[in-house]
Amino acid sequence: YPPSVPSLPPGLQRDLWQDVYGQQLAISIILRALQAHTQNKHPTKPLVMSFHGSNGNGKTFISKIIAKNLYPQGVRSRFLHQFHPTLHFSNALNVPLYKAQLQNWIQGNVSICPSSLFIFAEMDHMPYGLIDAVTPFLYHQQAFKGLSYGKAIFIFISNIGGDRINEKMLEAWRKNSTREEIQLKDLEPLLASTAFRNRDSGFWHSDLIQRNLIDYYIPFLPLERQHVIECIKAELRSRGYNQHPEDVIQQIGSELTDFPPEEKIFSSHGCKTVATKVALHY
Numbered sequence: 001y002p003p004s005v006p007s008l009p010p011g012l013q014r015d016l017w018q019d020v021y022g023q024q025l026a027i028s029i030i031l032r033a034l035q036a037h038t039q040n041k042h043p044t045k046p047l048v049m050s051f052h053g054s055n056g057n058g059k060t061f062i063s064k065i066i067a068k069n070l071y072p073q074g075v076r077s078r079f080l081h082q083f084h085p086t087l088h089f090s091n092a093l094n095v096p097l098y099k100a101q102l103q104n105w106i107q108g109n110v111s112i113c114p115s116s117l118f119i120f121a122e123m124d125h126m127p128y129g130l131i132d133a134v135t136p137f138l139y140h141q142q143a144f145k146g147l148s149y150g151k152a153i154f155i156f157i158s159n160i161g162g163d164r165i166n167e168k169m170l171e172a173w174r175k176n177s178t179r180e181e182i183q184l185k186d187l188e189p190l191l192a193s194t195a196f197r198n199r200d201s202g203f204w205h206s207d208l209i210q211r212n213l214i215d216y217y218i219p220f221l222p223l224e225r226q227h228v229i230e231c232i233k234a235e236l237r238s239r240g241y242n243q244h245p246e247d248v249i250q251q252i253g254s255e256l257t258d259f260p261p262e263e264k265i266f267s268s269h270g271c272k273t274v275a276t277k278v279a280l281h282y
């Protein structure tokens, strides 16, 4: 693994490099972003990262690893706030009310813990206009309404742009480029423009993008068979099976679908269905 970053919890780096497969690009950007943010004693702007990629590639998994390692109570910390639009913002007619509630929530919680972490999952399902409620908190400023928001972290998670990432990866694969050759600059502009232009995206025409308030658009690459095999092994280990016959692992792997149909290079749902498939065998 790359040398560890002294200002970040060692557990965070270990968990990311050891437990997450095939997302080296995302991990290295996230660690650099967190390092820069935590080293700055008086950040004037919260850190804002947007995770993009298709199903089951580790976006939620990584956000949980971050939360687990940033707070003593881990994912149960009261400083971690997770929002799921289909659960919390299900009625598009209530957007004005949700906006007011969201702003109160952020303000109240940052006043208790300046280093609060706000995770917005399923940005694809966020009602139009709602996410702009967070815009006032994200500008470079010393304080907003007497409170400094600079130490807070915002993470957005979505499948928006996942197809574009997958297309680029397929293109690279057909040109014999390796996964490691893909760089942020190959994908980041695609993600920002797709999020802004896609009518089905919670970022559609949002101030957040227009005003460049998202610091990093982080691509999650589609997982390949070798990564899925690692996920199967990890799932077996978590169930107490340390020895497992290779043919069973291959059998479970073959039950997962791949794309494109002809070449079958990438797993259609990443590692998402691995736990269920393993459960059928053990």
Ligand SMILES: Nc1ncnc2c1ncn2[C@@H]1O[C@H](COP(=O)(O)OP(=O)(O)OP(=O)(O)O)[C@@H](O)[C@H]1O
Pocket (backbone or CB within 6 Å): 019, 020, 021, 022, 023, 053, 054, 055, 056, 057, 058, 059, 060, 061, 062, 158, 159, 223, 231, 270, 271, 272, 273
């Ligand atoms: N890159 C990965 N490395 C290791 N395990 C992974 C990876 N991606 C996914 N997993 C496993 O699959 C499960 C589901 O992944 P996760 O919830 O992170 O997917 P996601 O990218 O958030 O997908 P979705 O967009 O569908 O919400 C995780 O809890 C983890 O066990």
